[in-house]
Amino acid sequence: MDFVVCGVGFCADVWCEVSAAFTGSCFSARGEKPAVKRGERADYARLNPPAPRTAPDPRPRGQSAPPWLHSPDLSPPRSSVSPGLSSISRTRSDNMKHFLRAVTQFFVFLYCKFLWRGLKFVVRKFTGRCELQRICYNNKHGARRTLKIESSLRYSKNGLLQSALSVHPDKVEKTIDDIMSLKKINPDTNPQLSISLQASLLQIVGYRNLVMEVEKLRREPYDCENxxxxxxxxxxxxxxxxxxxxxxxxxxxxxxxxxxxxxxxxxxxxxxxxxxxxxxxxxxxxxxxxxxxxxxxxxxxxxxxxxxxxxxxxxxxxxxxxxxxxxxxxxxxxxxxxxxxxxxxxxxxxxxxxxxxxxxxxxxxxxxxxxxxxxxxxxxxxxxxxxxxxxxxxxxxxxxxxxxxxxxKNPDMALCPHFSASDLHLVNL
Incomplete structure (x- = not known):
């Protein structure tokens, strides 16, 4: 039900954006007056009196005024191309960009809220495996698998899966058991799944702890008294x-x-x-x-x-x-x-x-x-x-x-040191 409400609200926003783009903005750019109802014409005329058609000659007596001063439009001669047309064209171009952006957001919303989750549901019913199972079984151990598991947990609707990214390393094993129970996965028939999930989750949690450890050293100033x-x-x-x-x-x-x-x-x-x-x-x-x-x-x-x-x-x-x-x-x-x-x-x-x-x-x-x-x-x-x-x-x-x-950017990439400091064999996988 919340998806329907969100969808209706978003559609309303898109419609307002489109309406503003093709009515209000373009209308004002043309310089036209807004429509006035019949009963309001008197008030409109009183509040918007017409501009005077002529103006006195500001030049001293004896000097002739330019011919355009007493013309009905009170303006000097214009060129053949009105400068307002270019501004109108730019306004219409901006309105079209806003419209395309709104349409793109609308389709992204549909994909994220309906199509993507519906596709996951269909794939699970067809394969009999949840998303975490498909990731672990279709990707070898390393960054390619761990990055996909991290993304799946982060964008999950379930609070347990989201909180798994920030658990203490000592509680990783218990968290894996809870995830297996939530997904209704039998650990006896899927023994490799818990091992793969645990290794990837330890990498995710360890990376977060490493960032905090490095940041702590960076913020500690050098003390000559120490x-x-x-x-x-x-x-x-x-x-x-x-x-x-x-x-x-x-x-x-x-x-x-x-x-x-x-x-x-x-x-x-x-x-x-x-x-x-x-x-x-x-x-x-x-x-x-x-x-x-x-x-x-x-x-x-x-x-x-x-x-x-x-x-x-x-x-x-x-x-x-x-x-x-x-x-x-x-x-x-x-x-x-x-x-x-x-x-x-x-x-x-x-x-x-x-x-x-x-x-x-x-x-x-x-x-x-x-x-x-x-x-x-x-x-x-x-x-x-x-x-x-x-x-x-x-x-x-x-x-x-x-x-x-x-x-x-290559998920299979590992920096390959050519020095003796490394105790591990860092190779390009």
Whole structure:
């Protein structure tokens, strides 16, 4: 019954939209007067007196007035094409757009409220399986299956199915049992269904928990009074500059690993502790790649046209200033790629990758592995783009972001790292 009421209300809205489009708007655009009943003509004439047909000559005596001043219409000569016609045409075009938009909304409403649910009912009666069964049996484990289950639960009319997306991980098994009972599915004859649903639901719940965990690290600022924060920063220096002792906590030496100033604390303001966690993880678990990237960022841009740094001493290298460096600071780029990885996670674009690589619940470890992959890929992409200077960083970063988004649109896609930081075999399925 509620569908009928909603449908009637929506049809009324559409009819009003169409009526307004083809009567009120067009009528006013033509400049016509509204219709007046016979009994109201006297009042209409009194309230709308006719405009005077002539006007006095505003020019001083002795000067002739233009011929159009005393003409009946009191207006200068017009061109052959009236300027009002173009405005009328634009108004009619806008009205047609509103009408088409209303018709489209009407058909979308019909599909969502009647046709789609009716189609699901017919398919279930024909196949003997509910939508969740068809998804689990027709799709292999991974993002393709989990994304469809997530969409089915989110747009379900049943409150139990909608609340399943936000249950605690410890209650996932009980939630699966409740769903099986609601759908009247016998677990003895469908043992694989509960296993598939549980794996997908754990991925969905785990992704939501991962977003909250990452967001908590991002919002926690770096505190120089916190010994744990200071220890992590010192570890980062030792991993990247093991042969060079740090002269002090506030030192220009921090610029050697890509920080902007004498105190790295100021560079962590945007991403908080999340940026430090990712940089330290990269330096510890994939030290060879991190050192290579740091070394490349300090080398000349066009290595083939100049002698290697090892062939001349450091003083001569600085004196000749053979060429610009690759153009970015290692630590600052790491913080920027942390922001990019965080944006992919929060927007949901990273679901494709994590649902394909995480057997059950995605964890912070897999998020950091993804960061390591994006760091190395951005380094290669930067060299391929060959920007003139650091001022093109935002352009290259945006282009790299769009490239990753295109890859993640494929539901069978998993980002493939080429570094040793990954403990899992991340492959393109």
């Amino acid at each position: 010994p744990e924060h200071e220890d992590m920063l010192m570890k980062l220096w030792k991993e990247l500059r093991a042969d060079t002792p740090l002269t002090g906590r506030i030192s220009k030496q921090w610029c050697e690993i890509g920080f902007q100033g004498n105190d790295p604390k100021t560079d962590f303001r945007g991403m908080g502790l999340l940026g430090l966690h990712n940089l330290l993880y990269f330096a510890e678990h994939d030290k060879a790649t991190a050192l290579q990237m740091l070394n490349d960022s300090l080398q000349p841009k066009h290595k083939s046209s100049h002698p290697k740094q090892s062939e001349i001493d450091k003083a001569e290298w600085e004196q000749k200033n053979l060429d610009k460096a690759i153009g970015y600071s290692f630590a600052i780029v790491g913080i920027n790629i942390t922001d990019l990885t965080h944006a992919l996670l929060v927007s949901g674009a990273l679901k494709t990758h994590l649902y394909n690589v995480a057997p059950e619940m995605p964890s912070l470890l897999q998020f950091q592995q993804t960061f390591c992959y994006l760091m190395q890929e951005f380094h290669r992409f930067w060299i391929e783009e060959d920007p003139s200077d650091i001022m093109e960083f935002n352009r290259v970063r945006s282009k790299f972001h769009r490239r990753i988004l295109r890859q993640l």
